[in-house]
Amino acid sequence: MAQSMVKEFTKGLWAELPPFRLVLGLCPVLAVTKSVENGIGMGVATTFVLVCSNLLVSLLRNIIPVKVRIACFIVIIATFVTVVELVMQAYTYPLFLKLGIFIPLIVVNCIVLGRAEAFAFKNSPTLSIADGLGMGIGFTLSLGALGAIRECLGNGTILGNTVFGPGFQPFTFMVEAPGAFVCLGLMLCLMNLIGKK
Amino acid sequence: MREMINMVVVLTLLSAFSGGLLAAVRTGTKDQIEQQILKFQKAPAIKQILSDVSNDPLQDRFKIIDNEQELTFFVGKHDGKADAITFETSGKGFSGDIGLMVGINIESDEIIGVCVTTHSETPGLGSKAKDDPKFASQFAGMTMDKNLAIKKNGGEIDIISGATITSAGVSLAAQKAQEIYIRLKPEIQKQTAQMAK
Amino acid sequence: MGDYFVLAISCIFVNNILLAQFLGNCPFLGTSKKMETATGMAMAVIFVLVLAGIITWITDTYLLKPLNIEFLRTLSFILVIASLVQFVEMFLKKSIPALYAGLGIFLPLITTNCAVMGVCLININEEYTFMQSLVSSFSYAVGFGLALILFAGIRERIIIARVPKPLQDTSIGLVTAGMIAICFFAFKGMV
Numbered sequence: 277m278a279q280s281m282v283k284e285f286t287k288g289l290w291a292e293l294p295p296f297r298l299v300l301g302l303c304p305v306l307a308v309t310k311s312v313e314n315g316i317g318m319g320v321a322t323t324f325v326l327v328c329s330n331l332l333v334s335l336l337r338n339i340i341p342v343k344v345r346i347a348c349f350i351v352i353i354a355t356f357v358t359v360v361e362l363v364m365q366a367y368t369y370p371l372f373l374k375l376g377i378f379i380p381l382i383v384v385n386c387i388v389l390g391r392a393e394a395f396a397f398k399n400s401p402t403l404s405i406a407d408g409l410g411m412g413i414g415f416t417l418s419l420g421a422l423g424a425i426r427e428c429l430g431n432g433t434i435l436g437n438t439v440f441g442p443g444f445q446p447f448t449f450m451v452e453a454p455g456a457f458v459c460l461g462l463m464l465c466l467m468n469l470i471g472k473k
Numbered sequence: 474m475r476e477m478i479n480m481v482v483v484l485t486l487l488s489a490f491s492g493g494l495l496a497a498v499r500t501g502t503k504d505q506i507e508q509q510i511l512k513f514q515k516a517p518a519i520k521q522i523l524s525d526v527s528n529d530p531l532q533d534r535f536k537i538i539d540n541e542q543e544l545t546f547f548v549g550k551h552d553g554k555a556d557a558i559t560f561e562t563s564g565k566g567f568s569g570d571i572g573l574m575v576g577i578n579i580e581s582d583e584i585i586g587v588c589v590t591t592h593s594e595t596p597g598l599g600s601k602a603k604d605d606p607k608f609a610s611q612f613a614g615m616t617m618d619k620n621l622a623i624k625k626n627g628g629e630i631d632i633i634s635g636a637t638i639t640s641a642g643v644s645l646a647a648q649k650a651q652e653i654y655i656r657l658k659p660e661i662q663k664q665t666a667q668m669a670k
Numbered sequence: 671m672g673d674y675f676v677l678a679i680s681c682i683f684v685n686n687i688l689l690a691q692f693l694g695n696c697p698f699l700g701t702s703k704k705m706e707t708a709t710g711m712a713m714a715v716i717f718v719l720v721l722a723g724i725i726t727w728i729t730d731t732y733l734l735k736p737l738n739i740e741f742l743r744t745l746s747f748i749l750v751i752a753s754l755v756q757f758v759e760m761f762l763k764k765s766i767p768a769l770y771a772g773l774g775i776f777l778p779l780i781t782t783n784c785a786v787m788g789v790c791l792i793n794i795n796e797e798y799t800f801m802q803s804l805v806s807s808f809s810y811a812v813g814f815g816l817a818l819i820l821f822a823g824i825r826e827r828i829i830i831a832r833v834p835k836p837l838q839d840t841s842i843g844l845v846t847a848g849m850i851a852i853c854f855f856a857f858k859g860m861v
Contacts, residue, residue: 300696303784307692336487341480348487350752350781354745355491359498362741366505369513377791380744384784386696453690454851461837461844468836491745499741570797 281406288410294387295418296467301387304378306456312435315423317371319416321360325382328356330408333396349392357383426450426459518588519559522576523549535664537657548668555665556580564646566639573646577654587612587647608633612647617655621647674805681809683857687785688817694785699843708822712815714776719786722751723807726790747790752781785814
């Protein structure tokens with residue numbers, strides 16, 4: 277039992293790392309990674325929704341009729357997204373403003389619905405939590421890493437601290453829209469390169 | 474048939490659960506959210522207008538219901554005398570509403586200053602309403618009988634070049650503030666008198 | 671009239687939903703390998719987005735705002751969109767089988783297309799009027815279609831090119847999308 281939990285947990289960290297391996301949920305990955313802070317904030321919010329919805333879907337998997345399962349998933353996910361929305365608005369207001377419409381859009385993040393359908397609906401609650409947590413942390417780390425690269429090159433800072441000397445010319449391209457695509461593409465390429473070995 | 478009933482029951486129960494949970498979270502976070510909006514959107518504007526007061530206007534506030542709308546007034550004290558108030562109004566801008574914090578001296582009925590709180594105007598043009606102190610400073614010192622429309626509409630306010638609609642929106646908000654102040658003055662004086670004690 | 675034109679241009683080019691706002695990227699990469707699927711997806715999105723834009727605007731203005739339950743916006747919008755897509759699917763299947771044959775397989779995908787949900791939320795956040803929402807929904811959808819079809823055209827060529835192994839498939843796709851985004855970047859400051 278413990279072993280399979282570890283397995284479900286760790287697969288989200290590398291083997292099935294969400295944005296890179298599964299190429300799912302790209303919109304927030306591209307849009308909110310202008311800085312590390314935004315990326316991690318988004319990742320944590322998504323992780324919370326992912327774990328909660330996985331748990332609830334898994335608990336109710338014998339009650340939910342197969343025909344209306346997608347509708348049920350959507351109601352469950354939307355509920356937790358709204359919870360996150362309200363809580364973030366109440367306690368981390370500046371971050372809430374920065375992430376903007378991407379918080380409600382967690383609802384249509386393919387990863388969340390995808391995990392509910394592909395994993396939680398078929399597995400026990402403990403395994404589903406492990407799966408959700410693993411996927412969520414993998415997602416958060418990816419967003420954080422992408423955010424770090426973009427913030428570092430595009431703005432010369434990491435988490436607001438200056439990294440380079442005063443002579444550094446910020447590579448503004450990286451924090452603008454096109455930079456997001458190119459940067460993610462190159463990171464994916466790097467992962468393929470390492471994965472091949 | 475049984476399956477059908479099952480589907481309906483499950484979906485209804487799920488939605489009821491979701492509605493209940495959300496209503497609970499909403500009630501739990503409502504005050505906190507109000508606080509946050511106060512702190513991050515209104516506070517900077519209030520501080521700018523009432524820069525020389527001896528109290529904390531965010532603490533000393535009261536509400537008046539006006540035409541079914543709840544208005545919050547923030548009171549500023551000079552030497553222990555509650556003689557200044559600020560409140561927020563809004564006017565239609567180029568894209569969406571512009572929020573304007575207006576400060577009024579209740580002894581001389583003069584506008585102390587105005588400050589834009591929220592807007593979604595074009596960066597570089599309409600956004601000057603918030604960033605260019607020259608525009609906002611025109612309102613300072615105006616009394617309640619002055620016409621605060623833009624000059625084109627027969628008033629006394631110079632527009633920001635290239636942003637007529639934004640300027641008109643701000644001046645409309647200021648005019649609304651005049652109206653509200655004149656209408657509610659007795660009530661405001663009663664409330665501030667209590668504050669002074 | 672002029673205002674609507676400016677709004678349309680801004681939604682199609684300057685704030686292109688895919689390349690500047692990053693909404694709807696999953697279908698962007700998923701359905702752009704062939705021109706045919708890309709065109710189908712583009713049509714389906716235009717169709718659903720306009721309907722969804724209208725219906726969510728009505729829901730928000732006449733249901734959520736009067737009842738003061740705006741915090742249920744996310745929940746109600748996604749349910750409205752999901753049922754709308756289901757309904758459109760059934761309607762097309764019964765009444766216009768020819769159109770269904772073309773768009774059918776894309777319809778279920780649209781529920782989780784964040785472009786649809788995103789535009790509905792933008793309409794509300796920007797406090798658009800009914801007509802403005804209609805124009806913006808349509809224009810955003812056209813912008814989506816334009817970017818998708820352009821991208822599919824380029825991707826069809828890339829298949830012939832010799833791409834280094836680690837860069838193949840999605841990776842080169844993303845870099846290409848970045849290049850197109852640079853082109854669209856030139857529209858900034860136009861409106």
